[in-house]
Amino acid sequence: xxxxxxxxxxxxxxxxxxxxxxxxxxxxxxxxxxxxxxxxxxxxxxxxxxxxxxxxxxxxxxxxxxxxxxxxxxxxxxxxxxxxxxxxxxxxxxxxxxxxxxxxxxxxxxxxxxxxxxxxxxxxxxxxxxxxxxxxxxxxxxxxxxxxxxxxxxxxxxxxxxxxxxxxxxxxxxxxxxxxxxxxxxxxxxxxxxxxxxxxxxxxxxxxxxxxxxxxxxxxxxxxxxxxxxxxxxxxxxxxxxxxxxxxxxxxxxxxxxxxxxxxxxxxxxxxxxxxxxxxxxxxxxxxxxxxxxxxxxxxxxxxx
Amino acid sequence: xxxxxxxxxxxxxxxxxxxxxxxxxxxxxxxxxxxxxxxxxxxxxxxxxxxxxxxxxxxxxxxxxxxxxxxxxxxxxxxxxxxxxxxxxxxxxxxxxxxxxxxxxxxxxxxxxxxxxxxxxxxxxxxxxxxxxxxxxxxxxxxxxxxxxxxxxxxxxxxxxxxxxxxxxxxxxxxxxxxxxxxxxxxxxxxxxxxxxxxxxxxxxxxxxxxxxxxxxxxxxxxxxxxxxxxxxxxxxxxxxxxxxxxxxxxxxxxxxxxxxxxxxxxxxxxxxxxxxxxxxxxxxxxxxxxxxxxxxxxxxxxxxxxxxxxxxxxxxxxxxxxxxxxxxxxxxxxxxxxxxxxxxxxxxxxxxxxxxxxxxxxxxxxxxxxxxxxxxxxxxxxxxxxxxxxxxxxxxxxxxxxxxxxxxxxxxxxxxxxxxxxxxxxxxxxxxxxxxxxxxxxxxxxxxxxxxxxxxxxxxxxxxxxxxxxxxxxxxxxxxxxxxxxxxxxxxxxxxxxxxxxxxxxxxxxxxxxxxxxxxxxxxxxxxxxxxxxxxxxxxxxxxxxxxxxxxxxxxxxxxxxxxxxxxxxxxxxxxxxxxxxxxxxxxxxxxxxxxxxxxxxxxxxxxxxxxxxxxxxxxxxxxx
Numbered sequence: 027x028x029x030x031x032x033x034x035x036x037x038x039x040x041x042x043x044x045x046x047x048x049x050x051x052x053x054x055x056x057x058x059x060x061x062x063x064x065x066x067x068x069x070x071x072x073x074x075x076x077x078x079x080x081x082x083x084x085x086x087x088x089x090x091x092x093x094x095x096x097x098x099x100x101x102x103x104x105x106x107x108x109x110x111x112x113x114x115x116x117x118x119x120x121x122x123x124x125x126x127x128x129x130x131x132x133x134x135x136x137x138x139x140x141x142x143x144x145x146x147x148x149x150x151x152x153x154x155x156x157x158x159x160x161x162x163x164x165x166x167x168x169x170x171x172x173x174x175x176x177x178x179x180x181x182x183x184x185x186x187x188x189x190x191x192x193x194x195x196x197x198x199x200x201x202x203x204x205x206x207x208x209x210x211x212x213x214x215x216x217x218x219x220x221x222x223x224x225x226x227x228x229x230x231x232x233x234x235x236x237x238x239x240x241x242x243x244x245x246x247x248x249x250x251x252x253x254x255x256x257x258x259x260x261x262x263x264x265x266x267x268x269x270x271x272x273x274x275x276x277x278x279x280x281x282x283x284x285x286x287x288x289x290x291x292x293x294x295x296x297x298x299x300x301x302x303x304x305x306x307x308x309x310x311x312x313x314x315x316x317x318x319x320x321x322x323x324x325x326x327x328x329x330x331x
Numbered sequence: 332x333x334x335x336x337x338x339x340x341x342x343x344x345x346x347x348x349x350x351x352x353x354x355x356x357x358x359x360x361x362x363x364x365x366x367x368x369x370x371x372x373x374x375x376x377x378x379x380x381x382x383x384x385x386x387x388x389x390x391x392x393x394x395x396x397x398x399x400x401x402x403x404x405x406x407x408x409x410x411x412x413x414x415x416x417x418x419x420x421x422x423x424x425x426x427x428x429x430x431x432x433x434x435x436x437x438x439x440x441x442x443x444x445x446x447x448x449x450x451x452x453x454x455x456x457x458x459x460x461x462x463x464x465x466x467x468x469x470x471x472x473x474x475x476x477x478x479x480x481x482x483x484x485x486x487x488x489x490x491x492x493x494x495x496x497x498x499x500x501x502x503x504x505x506x507x508x509x510x511x512x513x514x515x516x517x518x519x520x521x522x523x524x525x526x527x528x529x530x531x532x533x534x535x536x537x538x539x540x541x542x543x544x545x546x547x548x549x550x551x552x553x554x555x556x557x558x559x560x561x562x563x564x565x566x567x568x569x570x571x572x573x574x575x576x577x578x579x580x581x582x583x584x585x586x587x588x589x590x591x592x593x594x595x596x597x598x599x600x601x602x603x604x605x606x607x608x609x610x611x612x613x614x615x616x617x618x619x620x621x622x623x624x625x626x627x628x629x630x631x632x633x634x635x636x637x638x639x640x641x642x643x644x645x646x647x648x649x650x651x652x653x654x655x656x657x658x659x660x661x662x663x664x665x666x667x668x669x670x671x672x673x674x675x676x677x678x679x680x681x682x683x684x685x686x687x688x689x690x691x692x693x694x695x696x697x698x699x700x701x702x703x704x705x706x707x708x709x710x711x712x713x714x715x716x717x718x719x720x721x722x723x724x725x726x727x728x729x730x731x732x733x734x735x736x737x738x739x740x741x742x743x744x745x746x747x748x749x750x751x752x753x754x755x756x757x758x759x760x761x762x763x764x765x766x767x768x769x770x771x772x773x774x775x776x777x778x779x780x781x782x783x784x785x786x787x788x789x790x791x792x793x794x795x796x797x798x799x800x801x802x803x804x805x806x807x808x809x810x811x812x813x814x815x816x817x818x819x820x821x822x823x824x825x826x827x828x829x830x831x832x833x834x835x836x837x838x839x840x841x842x843x844x845x846x847x848x849x850x851x852x853x854x855x856x857x858x859x860x861x862x863x864x865x866x867x868x869x870x871x872x873x874x875x876x877x878x879x880x881x882x883x884x885x886x887x888x889x890x891x892x893x894x895x896x897x898x899x900x901x902x903x904x905x906x907x908x909x910x911x912x913x914x915x916x917x918x919x920x921x922x923x924x925x926x927x928x929x930x931x932x933x934x935x936x937x938x939x940x941x942x943x944x945x946x947x948x949x950x951x952x953x954x955x956x957x
Contacts, residue, residue: 131369138369224372254370263364267371274374275385284377285370292373 083107117215118159118175120242121146122207123189124221126166126198127269131222133253134313141312142220142249143189145319149218150189152320154182159215162188165203166195172207175215197269200225204233214241222249224269227292231299244305245322248296252313254289257282338409338929345404352396356389388952395949399942406938411929422460422474422511423453424504425481427488428519428545430465431633431861431895434490435548438520442545443485446518449543450481460507461485464500465493466862474507492633492861492872494892495525497909505538514539520547523901524894526909540910542903551630552578552601553896554637557623557888559613564594566609566623566637570601571630571898577601578625580609585620585638585874594621620874620886634896638874638888640857646678647696647850654702654731656683661701663826663833667842677846688713696850697723701825702731711740718744721816723849728787729824746792747811747820754785759807761799767848768798768808768819768841777837785829787822817849858888 086095086106094108123146129139150160154177161175162185173185200221211217217237223230223246237244253259259278266273293309300307308322337343368374427446433439446461453459461472461481472484497517504515515538519525550572557566566580578601582594594616597609609623624636649668653660661681668677682690685705687698698717706714718724718741726737728749738748758779761769772778778799789806791797799808801822811818825842827833832841861872864887872890929935 128369131367222369224370251369253368259366261364263366265366265368265371265374268367268369270371273365274371276374276377281374281377285374288373288376289370 083109118161118211118213119149119153120161120163120175120207120211120215120217121149122204122217122219122221123162123164123192124166124198124200124219124223125164125170125192125195126222126224127194127196128198128222128224129249130194131251131254131268132312133251136312138222138249138251138312139192139194141310141316142247143192145220145247145310145316146218147186147189148316148320150182150185154179160185163203163207164188164192164195165200167197167199167202169203169206170195172210198222198225201229201233204230205236208233208236208240208242211237211240211242215243217242217244218247219244220247220249223292223296227295227299231296231303234300234305235303238303238305244300246296246300246305246307247319247322248293248307248309250289250309250311252311255311257285335410336413336925337405338411338925340408342404342407342409345407346401348404349397349400352393352400356393392949392952395945395952399945399949402938402942402945406935406942409929410934410938411925411932412934413925413928420458420511421454421456422458422508422513423449424460424462424474424507424513424515425449425485426462426464426468426500426504426515426517426519427485428465428495428500428517428522429463429488429491429493430495430522430525431490431492431631431891432495432520432522432547432898433545434492434632435551435630436628436632438545438547439488439490442490442518442520443488445543445545446485446488446516447482449516449518450478450485453478457513458511460504462500462504462507463488464496464503465491466496466499467493468500468503470503470507474509490633491870492891492895493870494860494862494895495519495522497525497906501540501910508538512537514541516541516543517906518543518545520545521900521903521906522547522895522897523899524897526901540907542906544900544903547900548630548898550574551634551896551898552576552625552627553631553634553891553893554580554623554625555606555634555893555896557621557637557639557890559621559639559641562613564611564613564621564623564639566597566611567606568599568601568609568625569606569893569896570604571896573603575600575602578627581624582609582611583622583624584616585622591622620888622874630898631896633872634891634893636872637890638858638872640874640886640888646676647846648694649677649679649697649699649846649850650687650690650695651679651681651699651701652684652687652703652706653681654684654704656681656686660731660826661699663838664699664701664842667833667839668846670839671843677843684710686710695722697725697846699725699727699825699846700732700737701727701729703733703736704731706736706740711736714740715742715744718813718816718818721813723816723846723851724818725845725849726818726820727825728789728820728822729826729829730785731824734787741818744813745811745818747789747795747809747818748792749787749789749820749822752786752788755803757783757786757801757803759783759799759801762797766798767851768844771840771844772837777835778841781830781832781835781837783823783830783832785823789820789822817851819845819849857886858890860892861889862892864889 083096083099084107086108090108096107096109099105099107123142125139129142130137132138132140146162150162153160157177159175159177160182162171162173164170164172171188173181173188198221200219200223204219207217217234219234234244234246257278262275262277264273264275297307297309306322308319310319425446427442429439433442450459450461458474458476459472459478459481460470460474461484462468463471471488472481475481497519500517501515508515517540519542521542521544553569553571555567555569557564559565564582566582568578568580570576577598579596579598581596584592584594595611597611599607599609601607618641620638620640622636622638627635651661651664658665658681665679665681668679671677683705684700684702685707688707688709695717698714700714714724724745726732728734734749737745758781760779761772763769764772769778783801786801786805786807789809791806791809792811795809795811797806797808798810798819799806801807805822807822809820809822811820823829823832825832832838861870864875864877874886874888876886
């Protein structure tokens, strides 16, 4: 693929609608589509040079990994040379994905869980390309799956398979799994929480503070469905809680403003409280292209350097 | 035991309207969508309502709406608590006819035997009661299982002199049944005249009526009338048979105390089915009691004698006060009363109003004020005292009567006043045709033929009663009760000046009845029928002394009802036809009773009150639901 072609493709795919993206079959393909499109777009962006960089060739020495031999050089020079790469970073990235029942809500064809999965896959793919070690944890009120950190491509594949097969969990309890994961993490790293944060804010913040205490950088992707952002309902209806099953009777025209105010207060609260403890907070509408999420991540990395 | 009944149960169909809010409720629920939502945490902070609580509220709202509709239907159905329900068990009530028409020789013995047979043959499970009836029914053996007592009571019964009144007897028997299922056995001669007394009564629906017919004589002679006419005693004897007979009427004088003097026996010839008069000049006999008797051995015994009292004080004493005392000023009153002059009728005099203070003519029953000019202070005082003492006063508010003088004279006694008004042609009609003054007219509009060219405008005070009104709605005849007597104010004159009343046929009966009514506080009637007086005074024919009232003790004659002498009998079928009418009437009477009970209880008001409360609650709750 030529640079121009990659450029063109990147432009086409750069702001893929998540709803359209969700129709692509495999999650690996989705992640690749997003990340490559994103990275090709970055050629003109100020964020270049963050991936794993080529350092030098050196002559093969017994004991070197055979897979690192550059066979093209061997073909030209009849000597064994191995590529030497320099890893810029060597951090563990922990992806924490909320799979509680409330994440199953989606008003535009893509649920928050689907969006969160694609985001997690894209981030995993991106970090895998950078040879960062990536771990994945899914949770509802408890930890459901936990893949340890690894930079292997096979690990990435199993991670993507895990994400692809996620089944909706039960009630939300963000803080408890956060504390468990925080205790389990051995070394400093980057923690990325993908959740709709429909839990007690103080408990969530406390859980994230635990990571900060352990020296990890934390990024929170707060997923919100467009219907949750705007409350577009018109007719009086009974609103059934997707987690608890109880119902509330409401006339949207009467309750809309109070609802939006409550939501905004919560968002402002998270932004303020998390900012004060050094946690990056990113509000993501599930209609927002995933590239924005990746950009948010990268900008966070820039700040950390 | 009381139960809820309804005066207009058809309105209960309206309860079905309660289905409307229920249907709306269900329909509304179906159309309300359910939306799955995740961010309920924030929605709960808005003023929404939990669906469960809202559903409870909606159910409450529905209940209130349904309640309101049900209450509306109930209120329209006019509920009331029905009276005590019937007693339990079955009963046989034996009604034994003891009227005068059962007094033929040997007739009542047969009736007793038949009644005893009925008691003996009554089903063992039945309680038995025995009632004797004529004008009214008396329980001689109350409802019980005691057959011996009932038989003993029957053995004591005797035929009396009362008239047959089936209606009253059946009603009393129905009361005795007290709502039980059972039968009423009437032991009677089925006299035809027994049905005609009209009273609103009936027998219970659950009762059956059987008849034990006792044959009576087909022929009967009866003294049906005894009166005094122009110094003669006149007895009328009726022959209720198909053969002509000769008979003699024996007149006996009762001059007070135990003295009885046979005056004479007058022979008469009676054609078949006809009557004859026996006349006897009384000569110097001016007061006392008289008896006319025949000796009919075949027919009823009770109607073989008739009594009359011709005491002087038995006539209603009437004084008319006129302006000048000239006979022409009370001409029509005098002529109207002259037709009933003498004992049992009227004694009329007309005097100047100015002479009333000094007027002294013994007992005075009624004063007619047809002129007030010259009524001096003493006369006014006497008039007031007369009314206070229970005298009757008729004021003819005509041209010669000054309202101011009468008002001043009767101040504190009579409050009714009047004033003159412009001439206008009106007529008048009774407000209540059942009032004694208008009873002879029987609701027939003969009074409507009277034309008034002028009339007084009477102000009827509170407590006064308007008996008749002019066609323009103003009072024409107003009655006011004083502590002891009665006062009538006629809003025109009675001497052919402001109206043509004296020329109308209704004038004479109107004047008679009015004056009798005014005098009735000092009753002057001299003849009563058996059963009309309290039982202690007149259970049998004869002359009785009535208790002294208002200083006047008097004797009256008590006679058998002439209709009771007619031996014609009806068939059992005809009797049962009368029963059907009674039962139909019982239904009407029950409805009337239900209406009275419902009126008295007024439960529908409470229903409407609850309706308002439920609607108010519904409004408040509905507003909260939005």
